[in-house]
Amino acid sequence: MGVSELAESSVLLDEKLLRFMDQLELLEEKRATLNSLIEQGWFSMSKARYSMGNKCVSPLQYASEIEPLVCVHAKTLGSGEVDFCTDRVKQKCCNEVGKDNGSIEDIGPQEEGVRRRIKPKKDMTEKETSEETSSEKAPEVTPEVRKSDQNPQQDPLKWFGILVPQSLKHAQSSFKQVIELSAEIATLQTAVLNTRQELKHSMKDKHILLEEASATQLDRVAD
Amino acid sequence: MAGRGKLIAVIGDEDTCTGFLLGGIGELNKNRKPNFLVVEKDTSITEIEETFKSFLARNDIGIILINQFIAEMIRHAIDGHMQSIPAVLEIPSKEHPYDASKDSILRRAKGMFSAEDFR
Numbered sequence: 001m002g003v004s005e006l007a008e009s010s011v012l013l014d015e016k017l018l019r020f021m022d023q024l025e026l027l028e029e030k031r032a033t034l035n036s037l038i039e040q041g042w043f044s045m046s047k048a049r050y051s052m053g054n055k056c057v058s059p060l061q062y063a064s065e066i067e068p069l070v071c072v073h074a075k076t077l078g079s080g081e082v083d084f085c086t087d088r089v090k091q092k093c094c095n096e097v098g099k100d101n102g103s104i105e106d107i108g109p110q111e112e113g114v115r116r117r118i119k120p121k122k123d124m125t126e127k128e129t130s131e132e133t134s135s136e137k138a139p140e141v142t143p144e145v146r147k148s149d150q151n152p153q154q155d156p157l158k159w160f161g162i163l164v165p166q167s168l169k170h171a172q173s174s175f176k177q178v179i180e181l182s183a184e185i186a187t188l189q190t191a192v193l194n195t196r197q198e199l200k201h202s203m204k205d206k207h208i209l210l211e212e213a214s215a216t217q218l219d220r221v222a223d
Numbered sequence: 224m225a226g227r228g229k230l231i232a233v234i235g236d237e238d239t240c241t242g243f244l245l246g247g248i249g250e251l252n253k254n255r256k257p258n259f260l261v262v263e264k265d266t267s268i269t270e271i272e273e274t275f276k277s278f279l280a281r282n283d284i285g286i287i288l289i290n291q292f293i294a295e296m297i298r299h300a301i302d303g304h305m306q307s308i309p310a311v312l313e314i315p316s317k318e319h320p321y322d323a324s325k326d327s328i329l330r331r332a333k334g335m336f337s338a339e340d341f342r
Contacts, residue, residue: 024332028323034314035321041242042317059237059261062244066257069247071228072285074308082307084285087228088247156245168245175246179231186286186310189328193307196332 006213009206016202020195027188034181041174047167052160057168061159069154070179080197082190084183088176229285232258232278232309234271234293236316243288258284262293272297284309291326292319301327 049057068089075083157164157172231248233240240261243249250258260266260274275297278287291313294301301311311328315321323329 020332031321031323038239038242038315042238045238045242045245057241059241062249064251066244066249066251068230068250068258070231072231073228074285076307080307082310084310156247156249171242172245175242179243179246179248182231182286182288182312182314186312189310189312190307192332193328 006206006209009202009209013199013202013206016195016199020192020199023188023192023195027185027192030181030185030188034178034185037174037178037181041171041178044167044171044174048160048165048171051165051167057160063156063159066156067154069156070176072183079194081194082187084186086180086183229309230258230283231286231288232281232284233288234260234275234278235262235288235290235314236293237261237263238317239288239290239314262290268296272300275300279304279309287311288314290314290316290319291321292316294327295325298327 045057070086070088073085073087075085077083157168160168230250231243233243233248235243240259244259248258252258258278260271262271271293275287275289278284285308287309289301289311293316294311294313304311313321313326313328
């Protein structure tokens with residue numbers, strides 16, 4: 001009874017230990033990637049700072065209203081592990097913006113295209129025709145007008161100016177990758193700690209079994 | 224949108240915070256409380272610790288990223304945090320490269336092979 005149980009627990013312990021080692025190895029790999037990506041990001045940011053000016057890429061440029069573009073979903077798995085996955089908010093495309101603007105009440109002149117100045121009443125017939133043409137034009141113009149009206153706070157790149165250097169865009173993409181990788185690393189970290197806990201319990205169990213086995217052996221010898 | 228998930232918080236130097244905010248993790252909530260702390264030369268350890276604890280207490284934060292050299296300043300607070308959410312990740316900074324031997328998670332994992340585990 002004792003010997004077979006001991007063999008089983010030893011096999012289980014070995015499996016857990018191998019899993020633990022694999023997780024640690026993966027964690028180390030991901031850590032190395034994360035570190036190199038962060039370094040790359042800093043290097044690109046320094047390049048941007050070199051071309052834009054020392055004070056142009058600093059916390060002074062942060063917007064007064066900041067909204068997150070990335071969120072993390074934490075799912076607790078049955079084994080006690082937590083799975084973190086990032087979810088990036090997609091930037092609104094032009095069509096969506098047009099739809100949104102349609103629902104918002106427009107204040108101010110409706111037609112921003114070509115307008116005809118109101119002339120004093122000289123010729124009534126001429127005025128009527130001009131009104132007709134303007135009312136026909138108005139609905140065509142409005143959806144196109146607001147294309148450039150996207151929320152400027154949405155993209156943090158715009159805090160640093162409208163025409164930012166390419167290196168700042170590179171820095172942004174590096175840090176975007178870092179954010180995704182950090183969620184993976186967070187998942188791995190919880191997995192490592194969980195496996196460690198399991199391993200600890202299995203070791204204790206095996207220790208108890210070993211003690212029992214040695215006690216029975218001693219009894220047999222005494223008999 | 225982003226409100227449904229949890230946030231990523233950062234405690235770091237200027238470049239680290241700017242980089243992550245460029246990536247889109249920044250938030251200023253209704254009470255104007257940010258999810259980041261830019262640590263400068265004159266930032267006190269108490270302030271860092273209080274911010275870290277406030278991040279731990281917030282329900283809307285899933286991951287806390289912290290520069291390792293700052294984590295060293297408040298090591299006791301980091302070691303005391305045992306829950307898996309929010310997860311604490313130590314990252315390198317420009318002047319201080321990442322040292323795995325200082326990482327609290329790896330130190331915990333390393334501790335598995337100590338004599339205590341066999342008792």
